[in-house]
Amino acid sequence: MDERYIASIDLGTSKFGLCVARVKGDDVQVVYYKETPSAGIRASVVQNPMKASVPLKKAIEEAESELMIKILQVVVGMPRSDVRQETATGGIVRSNPDEYISEEEVESLKEMALESYPLDDENTQIMYGAVAQSFSIDDQIQLVESDVVGTLSSALEGNFKVFIGSKRATTAVDKIFNSMGIALEKKYFLPDVVAKTVLSEEDRQNGVALVDVGAGVTSVAVYHGGIMRSYAAIPFGGKTITGDIRTECSISEELAEKIKVKFGACMPGKLASLSEKVLQIRLTEPYKEVSVKYISEVIDARCREIIDAVLYYIQESGLENNLRGGIVLTGGGASLVNFANLFKEMSGYEVRIGFPRHLFSASVGTGVYNPSATSAIGMVLAAKDDRLPDCITRPEPVWADAPEAAETESAAEETAEGFFVPDATFDSGEQGTLIPEEEYGEAPAEEKPEEKKKEKEKKKKEPKPKKERMWWKKLGENMKTGLLNFYDEVTREDDENDNKE
Numbered sequence: 001m002d003e004r005y006i007a008s009i010d011l012g013t014s015k016f017g018l019c020v021a022r023v024k025g026d027d028v029q030v031v032y033y034k035e036t037p038s039a040g041i042r043a044s045v046v047q048n049p050m051k052a053s054v055p056l057k058k059a060i061e062e063a064e065s066e067l068m069i070k071i072l073q074v075v076v077g078m079p080r081s082d083v084r085q086e087t088a089t090g091g092i093v094r095s096n097p098d099e100y101i102s103e104e105e106v107e108s109l110k111e112m113a114l115e116s117y118p119l120d121d122e123n124t125q126i127m128y129g130a131v132a133q134s135f136s137i138d139d140q141i142q143l144v145e146s147d148v149v150g151t152l153s154s155a156l157e158g159n160f161k162v163f164i165g166s167k168r169a170t171t172a173v174d175k176i177f178n179s180m181g182i183a184l185e186k187k188y189f190l191p192d193v194v195a196k197t198v199l200s201e202e203d204r205q206n207g208v209a210l211v212d213v214g215a216g217v218t219s220v221a222v223y224h225g226g227i228m229r230s231y232a233a234i235p236f237g238g239k240t241i242t243g244d245i246r247t248e249c250s251i252s253e254e255l256a257e258k259i260k261v262k263f264g265a266c267m268p269g270k271l272a273s274l275s276e277k278v279l280q281i282r283l284t285e286p287y288k289e290v291s292v293k294y295i296s297e298v299i300d301a302r303c304r305e306i307i308d309a310v311l312y313y314i315q316e317s318g319l320e321n322n323l324r325g326g327i328v329l330t331g332g333g334a335s336l337v338n339f340a341n342l343f344k345e346m347s348g349y350e351v352r353i354g355f356p357r358h359l360f361s362a363s364v365g366t367g368v369y370n371p372s373a374t375s376a377i378g379m380v381l382a383a384k385d386d387r388l389p390d391c392i393t394r395p396e397p398v399w400a401d402a403p404e405a406a407e408t409e410s411a412a413e414e415t416a417e418g419f420f421v422p423d424a425t426f427d428s429g430e431q432g433t434l435i436p437e438e439e440y441g442e443a444p445a446e447e448k449p450e451e452k453k454k455e456k457e458k459k460k461k462e463p464k465p466k467k468e469r470m471w472w473k474k475l476g477e478n479m480k481t482g483l484l485n486f487y488d489e490v491t492r493e494d495d496e497n498d499n500k501e
Helices: 050-069 103-116 165-181 189-200 201-206 238-249 255-264 273-278 292-316 339-349 371-385 449-461 473-501
Strands: 003-011 014-026 027-037 073-077 085-094 125-136 156-166 185-189 208-213 217-226 228-236 278-281 288-291 327-330 351-353 419-421 434-436
Touching: 003 050, 003 371, 014 050, 014 217, 014 371, 027 050, 027 103, 050 165, 073 371, 085 103, 085 228, 103 125, 103 156, 125 228, 156 165, 156 189, 165 185, 185 208, 185 371, 189 208, 189 217, 189 327, 189 371, 201 208, 201 217, 208 292, 228 292, 228 473, 238 255, 238 292, 255 278, 255 292, 273 292, 278 292, 288 292, 292 339, 292 434, 327 339, 327 419, 339 351
Parallel strands: 003 073, 073 185, 208 327, 327 351
Antiparallel strands: 003 014, 014 027, 085 156, 125 156, 208 217, 217 228, 278 288, 419 434
8 A cells, every 4th residue: 555645734824734644545644743833924815925935934844854854745725714605506418317427427517517607807716616515316406415426317417605715815825835846736625624624424414513713714614414505704813812912911912922822711700710810011110910800801802703703604604593513613712711611602502622533643742633733634634535646755865885884783874964874773862863974974984805804704713702791690690599598498497396396
């Protein structure tokens, strides 16, 4: 079974999430995941490609250095804001109605509907994606995709939800990766990708609203009957809350973010003893004092505004009474203290936080299972299902020419920085450490076969040094001697007692 690697990047408003996974068949193992602060992005849209490329390039180089790979291509997500949904239809007359309807025909119908959908302005708009809503055949209507495949019919019609976004936003993403020499293997429309990572099939069948709370965008995708029926985005999220704290406390955005992460919470009336704490901000003289309760009041006001907007779009979907699975919160903002409780109180739905489901293994710690990682993980799983090719390459080792290279414990690869030892284990416990040339020394000189033979014969004639006895062997012999002496003493006492009797 072929092994390949997939690299995905979540281009978030406040952070880049870079994930690399090893894929072998249906087995996915995440070998690298790290989040780094982003720049040049607003409301999930790249506003300044040059500014955004600086931290992104650094993050990619750091991953390449740690994994000792070269990332050739990646999968990324499309912006979640400024997206509108429209309805498209398509139909075909089948040439052979006695043959089963195949998956290829359904996909062909979907592509036909997308290609024929008229955009208002092809220079500024682009199709982000489409989701099949229902299909109709000769004698049945309102069939889902899985039910229509395998049926017999002379005609096939389909209804689709298409999602249209800004062409400039995707062009900016292309510009960033082209400047770094990295190909974009595929761009994913994130709501459906994240849903398949967080929600089970039962959730999507029974009805659920997936609310992804990012830094710059809060999106809501409504599912019912296993299909995404509605999508909408709100142009504010966790970064807006940080901005409120910064404004109210007259502090820097960096400090406001730290305060939000450590002390931020909704529902100030339910903070118990935490609300009595007072923070001293040592930026001026005298120190500025801000109570945790006041910060919670600022956060609570903005969170209520977000929740009101989400509930409005749920009602607009027409499925507000069909959400048996309630509301699932994901994204970095979902971890805010009491946010889920406030959502439940205001909406009346059951509310829970959605984490990446265990559809993969990981060797990179617990961060990959946080709600903030759902987009990066979702794209890896989608790329696995789409059978995308290997996204990386490994440098070919160049071995030294010394004849003894095969007999030694490690062989050296000469590099610009020194010598690379792929199989050696050093005190740090890492393998394949780069050693500077001045520490490693020059490569061993080549020996002639005759000299090599004489050297071996000389070693055979030399007397072998006596091996020191290991301490545990000595201990074992001492124990054995002690037990024998003890046995002799007990036997001697028993004999004396018998003689006395």
